[in-house]
Amino acid sequence: MTDLAVAARLLAEEDLLVDLLACHPRLPLAAGISTDEDAERSRVRVWDCSGGGLGELASFDVALAFTPWGDYRPPAIAWHPHEPLLTVADGNALRRWTPGGPVAPLPAPDGCDALAYSPDGRALWTSTSDGDDTSAVLDPATGAASPARWWDTGVGAHPSGELVATLVSDQGATFCVFARPGGAGGAMRQQRRALVLDVDGYGTPLFSPDGRHLALRGNAYVDSLDVFAFPSLRKVLHTALAEDGDWPRHNLAFGPRSGVLWIGTPGGALIELDVEALEAVEHGDPDDAAVTALAATAAGELLVAREDGSLTLLTVSTGGEAPTPATTAGEDAAAFLAATGDVPADGDLDGHLDFTDGDHDWDREKLAEVTDASPDDPTWLQLRAHLNRAFAERTD
Template sequence: MTVETVTRVRVGGGVAVGRVVCHPRLPLIAGLDSGRGVVYIWDASDLRTLGIVEAAAPDDGRTRLPAVAWHPEQPVLLIANGGPVRRWTPSGMSAFAGIPAAYRNVAFGPDGRTMWAIPTATGGDTRECSDVLDLATGALGTGPGWDTGVAAHPAGGLVLTLRSNQGATLGIFARAGAAGAAPKVLRRALILDVDGYETPIFSPDGRYLAIRGNAYVNTLDVFEFPSLDNVLSTTLGEPSPGYPYPQEWLDRMRAWSRHNIAFGTRPGVLWIGTPTGTLVEADLGNQRSEGHDIPSGAAVTALGATAGGDLVVADATGELTLLATSADRAVASRSAVPDFLAGTSDVDPRADLESQLVLTDGARTWEPGDLGTVDTATDSDPTWLRIQVQMNHAR
């Protein structure tokens, strides 16, 4: 595929942007300077700066990397870092009136009429519940627990978020509720090894979802949707040499950005930014890859895809580059979400969640109760499954 540079700009005094978040429908980009907690907003057509938002100190006075969320339709960006939630629009900044708590992470509901937020105003466990705020009325409700962003399927009607635990992380799917209502958690779920993942991303056509992270190594997993079959599972860089980790290996692992993936316009193409100044074009359907050098040749610190289909690349020199890729634009599948919903059902919110889930890692599936009887595991099995076997033997 041909990659062409549209424009390049310098961010501030050469600030390396650690994350870019593109508006799903409008030509807007938010970039996060992880060193100072600053949020930049750019026009996605020419990388013109539209706003710079300094971090607001929360009650404890600590500067945190803000969480940001774009409205699904409007040019509205929510910014939260444990203090007052703020809102950026093209007309400027404003406090979000009526917010009852200091939130660390926020997301818009798929219809834009609700805000989902953690931790709860009541101090509840985010693994168990979250706040759902009706933005029109100010009514505060309770939603399912989550701790790592909210990914909306591009066709609408379905979201995916993560519930992290050191032993295993669950990918929880939910039907978008009626206007102002909380989402409805579904029984079908993903299970990932250990914790430390980033917010999942769906491809523009909704036929793939990718998850970066892992607290110990740089993993990348891609699942087909709605089947949830794992079509790519790899460790970026080098596999773990085992604990205690050599310092040289730790340095190489940290050189990989945690926000270095984006789906391209061509169906089935995932882009991966590397510490060596290249973009890897991974064709998931044909199991082929090709490397493309970025103009600066510097390490990629963040990668995203704009609503118009261009790639936006941040690098270690503080440059931001807009790249056009010559390919047809993917169209969101209208059947993927109904097909997924037809194969699952809502959980009972009054009962224990995990006892109701049908779990898959993309290769195997466990019905409720299955894991309580698993009695064998090999060294190649994920850590969470080996721990489960040990617990079963202890019983």
């Protein structure tokens, strides 16, 4: 069992609960998003997490963001991978903040609902789900935009910097697509090898700091958790979270120990989950205040927001053993990329994918032969079997 210790704690506004936390990948900086429905604004706060402390650096409001179904959601937000630069979607503009103060905004595409910097910071990837699903690549210096193949929800960067994971979602099935940076105009170069997930509504893919695991939180119908090994994409865990409360959407963080995933709960506890051993330990909160958001800092601390308005920085003991470095991350990324290839720029994406569900590999020929599926099979496979049967009946 890992020991947690409170390094710092502060109170935010209790009526403006933080429902998303985003930590800078390399610097001791964190940002939080709260939604003020009455004022029709979202509040962005930025904190300094250096030296085991928490100090607020900035607070500013941006326009409310909405899902395609008219529900409120946190605005798109992204840290630059190297610089202390935060970018937040604010209506038709991308607001930018640095410790020295705001810098000139960039134009935002209409309906911008996802935002990410490329691992080298030279491109700003944006995606929209407002009407026509589109994505674009922006030049961070000028805001000049060029179109790119669609992706949605968010982008998780592998610690090697050689690839990223993102989603292409649909009600029938969602693909977790892997991509190299550095395509034409700075776009992603999406790869053939992919994961298939049931239905849609998943959160941003989350790589562990050593790059050996990938976690996905979803979906639109069930509070589920999926963990896959990387680069094999072997399914390590699939579970539905307990139906005992309103689970926060942004409640996952990998800690400094390899294979340990932390989960924030509506009951206030943090669950320490060893994803390979499938062993879990619950760390309770004295006040039983529900977790509203969870993230890990660049130093491996846990940053926890709760419904009582508190923000807590927790140090995570590794039991005397040094945190597992990402020594093989580059080799793992190279092995994955060597076994796949770029998706052609034209044609439907899923027509070019060779994908796995973590247990079985699927290609076009194998899928065309599926005509039977049980109610226990994922929805996407049941739909495929139904379509194949219907096609066979028409051609008989």
